[in-house]
Amino acid sequence: MSDAAATTTDDQPTDAGTSTGTDWHALSVEETFDRLDSGADGLSAAEAATRRERYGPNELPAADGRSALSVLADQFRSVLVLVLVVAAALSAATGHVIDAVLIAGILVANGLFGFVQDYRAERALEALREMAALEATVSRPDGTERVDARELVPGDVVVLESGDSVPADARLVTAESLSAEEASLTGESVPVEKSTDPLDPETPLADRTDLVFRGTSVARGRARAVIVATGSDTELGGIATALRESSDEETPLQADLDQLGRRLAVGVFVVAAVVLPLLVLGGTDTVQAALTAVSLAVAAVPEGLPAVVTLTLALGVRRMAAENALVRRLPAVEALGAVDVVCTDKTGTITEGEMRVTEAWVPDETFELDDVAEDERLRGLLEAGALCNDATVEDGDPTERALVLAAEDVGMDVAALRERRPRTDERPFDADRRRMATVHGEDVYVKGGPGAVLDRATAYRGSDGDEPLDDATRDRVLEQVEAFSDRALRVLAVAEGSDPANPESSLTLLGLVGMLDPPREEVAEAIEDTKHAGVAVKMITGDHPGTAAAIAEQVGIGGEVLTGSEVDGMDDATLAERVESVDVFARVTPSGKVRLLEALQENGHAVAMTGDGVNDAPALRRADVGIGMGIRGTDVAREASDVVLLDDNYATIRNAVRRGRTIFDNVWKFVAYLLSANLAEVLLVLLASLAGYLILPAVQLLWINLLTDGLPALAIGADPASEDVMERPPRDTEKGVIDGGLLRVGGGVALTTTVVLLGLTFLTLDGAPTATEYAVTMVFTAFVVFEFTKLYVVRWARGTLPGTNRWLEVAVVVSFLLHLTVLYTPLSGPFGTVPLSLADWGLIGGALVLAVPGFVASAVLSRRWARDTGTAAQ
Structure with missing residues (x-):
C-alpha cells in the first residue's frame, strides 16, 4: 500500500487496513476478513457508521493551497523586483515621477501576468479530490444498496461491474472474468486480469492482481471486494500527499534573475557611494552631485528587464500554443x-495509447496487418476474432477493440457482420479457463491465451484445408508465440468449432494475432x-x-x-x-x-x-x-x-525545447545589451568625475536608460531562433545568464564605448574648465547612437543576423526620432542640450567608425568562447 498507510498509531486499532501497512495482497480472503473484522456480507449500517467516525470520510484531505493573495505576493518577492522597487522610490524622491511611474507600471503588469498563470497551478489538488466523486454499491447483511463513495470504510464489501470506477483500495473476494484499467495509476497499457489468489509479499504494485485501487476502473467482468484502505491511505491518497508536500522548483531563469538582482543591488550602492564624493571633490554642486549619483544608481538597475522577460515569455507562449503546447506557468517556457x-x-x-493488431500468423505464414486484405485464411481469422468479441469500434476492452479495428482495417463492416451472424450462445472469458467462446448458429468461435486454445484444438487450418494438429505443428505454433512475445506483442489464439453444445471441444486453430500499443x-x-x-x-x-x-x-x-x-x-x-x-x-x-x-x-x-x-x-x-x-x-x-x-505528441516537446532555447537567447541578448550600456554609463561618469567633469547629468542618464530599456530592448524579445539553436548542447544552468560569452561581448562593448566617448568628451571640451552644453550634447547623442549600433553587435554574438526582426528596425527608428526631440524642440531646455550641426553628426559618425572594430572584436571573442566551451555549435 502507499507510504501513508505504512505507519501505526495508537488511536487506530490494528484491524484497520488504513493504519497497519499490511500486505493485503499476500493474505487470503479469509485472513483479510479476519484482519478487518468483517465478513462476506459486509458490515451493518450501524457498524459502518461507527467506523466512519473513527476513520473519517473516504475522501482526500483538503489541500493547504496558497490563497490568491499569497500567489500575488509571490510575484514580487524576487531580489530584482525589490531592487526595482527601491529604484522607483529613488526616482520619485529625486523628482523623476515619470520614471517612477514607468517602473511601477512595469512591476504591476508583470506581477499580474505572472499571477494569472501561477494561480491555475493551485487547482491540481482540487482536481485530484474531485476525481472520486462517485457512488458505490455496498453489501449489507440485509442486501445491497447504493451509497455515496465518501461513506465507505475499511471492512465494507462493494460490488463492482464493468465500467465502474473503483471507490477505494480493496481486496478481491470474488472475481468473474475481471480485468481492471489501471494505466492512470500504474502505467500498464492493457487491462490487468484479476483473481482472488494471494500473492508473494514482494509483488510490486502493478502486479497485485488480487487488489483493485481507487481511481482505476473495471474494464470487464464482475467482482465483490472488501475495502482495505480509504481516503488518504489509498494508493491515490499517497500520491495526493506527495503532490501536496512537493514544491514548485525554481526555474533556471528565475534563479539567474535573482542572482543578477543581488549583484545589481550591491553594485547600485557601490556606484552611488563612489561617484558622489568624487563629483563633490571635483567642484560639482552637492545637490547636483547627489542627484547624479542617485540617477546613475537608478540607471544601473534594469527596470526594463521584467517587462522584456515577460514579453519574451508571452510571445513564446503564443507561438507554442500555435504549436499545440499550452503553457501554464510562464518561466517554464x-x-x-x-x-x-x-x-x-x-x-x-x-x-x-491504444492496442492495435500489428501482426497475424496462420500456419505457416506471418503477415503484417496491411498485407492481409486478400488472404482468405487471414480474413477468416479476423472475422472470427470480431465475432468472438464484446467490443465495438468506439468502446470496449482494449484487446477486443484491437481485433474489431483490425477487421475494419481490412474492409470488414463488423456491425453488419454481427447482424448477419447473430450470437446464439456464449461462454464468457474466465481467468481460470483463459478463453472466450461464442456460438453463431452452427458455428463456434473461440479466442484466448495460446496455451488455453491449443489445449482444446485437434486440427489447424492449413493452406490446403484442415489438417490434424500433431506435436510438430504444436511446436511450430508455440515457437511463433514465443517469437511474437519476444517482440513484446500480446498474443491471442483464435479457433473455430463445430459443436454448439460443447463449444470448447475439438477446435480447429485458425491462427494467432499479435498486438501492442505501437509507437x-x-x-x-x-x-x-x-x-x-x-x-x-x-x-x-x-x-x-x-x-x-x-x-x-x-x-x-x-x-x-x-x-x-x-x-x-x-x-x-x-x-x-x-x-x-x-x-x-x-x-x-x-x-x-x-x-x-x-x-x-x-x-x-x-x-x-x-x-x-x-x-x-x-x-x-x-x-x-x-x-x-x-x-x-x-x-x-x-x-x-x-x-x-x-x-x-512527443514531437511537440522538440518544438518546445527549440522555443525555450530561443527565449533564453533573447533574454541573454537583452542582458548583454543592457549591462554593456549600464557599465559604460558608470565608467564614463566615474572617469569624467575623476577629471572634475559632470559629463552626463541625471536627466540625460535617465533618458538614455529609457531609450535603451524601451522599445529596442523590448523588440529583442521578438527575435527569431538562430539557425544553430538546436545544434548546441543545453546550457549549463549553474553558469546563469551572465556567462563568459556575455561578459566578453558586454564588457568589451562597454570598454570600447567608454574609451571612444572619453576621447570625444575631451575633444569637444577643448580645454574648458567645466562641461559645456555642447560637449555634453555631443557625448549624450553619441552614446545613444552607440547603443542602437550595439543592438546588432550583441545579436550577432548570439547567432542572430541583421534584417531578421522588422520590429527591431521600427523600434530603433522610433527611438532615434524621440531622441531628436530633445535636440531640436523646446525639450532641449530641460535636458540641457543644444542643436547639433551636420558637421557635429559627422564627428559622431567618425567616433562610431572608431568604435565598431572594438564592438565586432568583442562579439567575435564571445562567439569563440561559446565554441571553445561547448556552449555553441561547432
Whole structure:
C-alpha cells in the first residue's frame, strides 16, 4: 500500500487496513476478513457508521493551497523586483515621477501576468479530490444498496461491474472474468486480469492482481471486494500527499534573475557611494552631485528587464500554443531551453495509447496487418476474432477493440457482420479457463491465451484445408508465440468449432494475432532530434519490462532496462550512478518516479518529466518542467504540469525545447545589451568625475536608460531562433545568464564605448574648465547612437543576423526620432542640450567608425568562447 498507510498509531486499532501497512495482497480472503473484522456480507449500517467516525470520510484531505493573495505576493518577492522597487522610490524622491511611474507600471503588469498563470497551478489538488466523486454499491447483511463513495470504510464489501470506477483500495473476494484499467495509476497499457489468489509479499504494485485501487476502473467482468484502505491511505491518497508536500522548483531563469538582482543591488550602492564624493571633490554642486549619483544608481538597475522577460515569455507562449503546447506557468517556457534530460512516460506519450493488431500468423505464414486484405485464411481469422468479441469500434476492452479495428482495417463492416451472424450462445472469458467462446448458429468461435486454445484444438487450418494438429505443428505454433512475445506483442489464439453444445471441444486453430500499443510515427524522429540537441531521453513507465524494452528500441532509446523493484532496492548513491547509464525503467511506482527524478536533479541535470496519469502527478510537480498530456492525460496530470501538450505528441516537446532555447537567447541578448550600456554609463561618469567633469547629468542618464530599456530592448524579445539553436548542447544552468560569452561581448562593448566617448568628451571640451552644453550634447547623442549600433553587435554574438526582426528596425527608428526631440524642440531646455550641426553628426559618425572594430572584436571573442566551451555549435 502507499507510504501513508505504512505507519501505526495508537488511536487506530490494528484491524484497520488504513493504519497497519499490511500486505493485503499476500493474505487470503479469509485472513483479510479476519484482519478487518468483517465478513462476506459486509458490515451493518450501524457498524459502518461507527467506523466512519473513527476513520473519517473516504475522501482526500483538503489541500493547504496558497490563497490568491499569497500567489500575488509571490510575484514580487524576487531580489530584482525589490531592487526595482527601491529604484522607483529613488526616482520619485529625486523628482523623476515619470520614471517612477514607468517602473511601477512595469512591476504591476508583470506581477499580474505572472499571477494569472501561477494561480491555475493551485487547482491540481482540487482536481485530484474531485476525481472520486462517485457512488458505490455496498453489501449489507440485509442486501445491497447504493451509497455515496465518501461513506465507505475499511471492512465494507462493494460490488463492482464493468465500467465502474473503483471507490477505494480493496481486496478481491470474488472475481468473474475481471480485468481492471489501471494505466492512470500504474502505467500498464492493457487491462490487468484479476483473481482472488494471494500473492508473494514482494509483488510490486502493478502486479497485485488480487487488489483493485481507487481511481482505476473495471474494464470487464464482475467482482465483490472488501475495502482495505480509504481516503488518504489509498494508493491515490499517497500520491495526493506527495503532490501536496512537493514544491514548485525554481526555474533556471528565475534563479539567474535573482542572482543578477543581488549583484545589481550591491553594485547600485557601490556606484552611488563612489561617484558622489568624487563629483563633490571635483567642484560639482552637492545637490547636483547627489542627484547624479542617485540617477546613475537608478540607471544601473534594469527596470526594463521584467517587462522584456515577460514579453519574451508571452510571445513564446503564443507561438507554442500555435504549436499545440499550452503553457501554464510562464518561466517554464524558458526552462525548457535548459533541459538536458527528458523523462518520458510510454503509454499514450511515446505510444498511441491504444492496442492495435500489428501482426497475424496462420500456419505457416506471418503477415503484417496491411498485407492481409486478400488472404482468405487471414480474413477468416479476423472475422472470427470480431465475432468472438464484446467490443465495438468506439468502446470496449482494449484487446477486443484491437481485433474489431483490425477487421475494419481490412474492409470488414463488423456491425453488419454481427447482424448477419447473430450470437446464439456464449461462454464468457474466465481467468481460470483463459478463453472466450461464442456460438453463431452452427458455428463456434473461440479466442484466448495460446496455451488455453491449443489445449482444446485437434486440427489447424492449413493452406490446403484442415489438417490434424500433431506435436510438430504444436511446436511450430508455440515457437511463433514465443517469437511474437519476444517482440513484446500480446498474443491471442483464435479457433473455430463445430459443436454448439460443447463449444470448447475439438477446435480447429485458425491462427494467432499479435498486438501492442505501437509507437507514434513521428516519435522516433523527434527523439533523434532531441538527442541531437544534447538532451538525453529516458523512458520511465509502469508497464512490463519486455514491452518497455521493445518500444524503447523501436523509437531509438534502447539499452538496459531497470525495474521498479531494482530501483527501490538501491541506495541513493547507487541509483545516482545507474540513472546516468540506464535509459529505460519499467514497473516503476509513483514514489520510484520521483526518486529517479531527484537522482537526476542531484546529479546536476535540468529535467523535464512527461506524463498523463495520476501516478505521474508528484513527479510532474517536482520536475524542472512538468509536461502533461492534453488528450489522454488525467485532470490531475494536466493541472500538476507546467506545459500541456494539446496533441499528446512527443514531437511537440522538440518544438518546445527549440522555443525555450530561443527565449533564453533573447533574454541573454537583452542582458548583454543592457549591462554593456549600464557599465559604460558608470565608467564614463566615474572617469569624467575623476577629471572634475559632470559629463552626463541625471536627466540625460535617465533618458538614455529609457531609450535603451524601451522599445529596442523590448523588440529583442521578438527575435527569431538562430539557425544553430538546436545544434548546441543545453546550457549549463549553474553558469546563469551572465556567462563568459556575455561578459566578453558586454564588457568589451562597454570598454570600447567608454574609451571612444572619453576621447570625444575631451575633444569637444577643448580645454574648458567645466562641461559645456555642447560637449555634453555631443557625448549624450553619441552614446545613444552607440547603443542602437550595439543592438546588432550583441545579436550577432548570439547567432542572430541583421534584417531578421522588422520590429527591431521600427523600434530603433522610433527611438532615434524621440531622441531628436530633445535636440531640436523646446525639450532641449530641460535636458540641457543644444542643436547639433551636420558637421557635429559627422564627428559622431567618425567616433562610431572608431568604435565598431572594438564592438565586432568583442562579439567575435564571445562567439569563440561559446565554441571553445561547448556552449555553441561547432
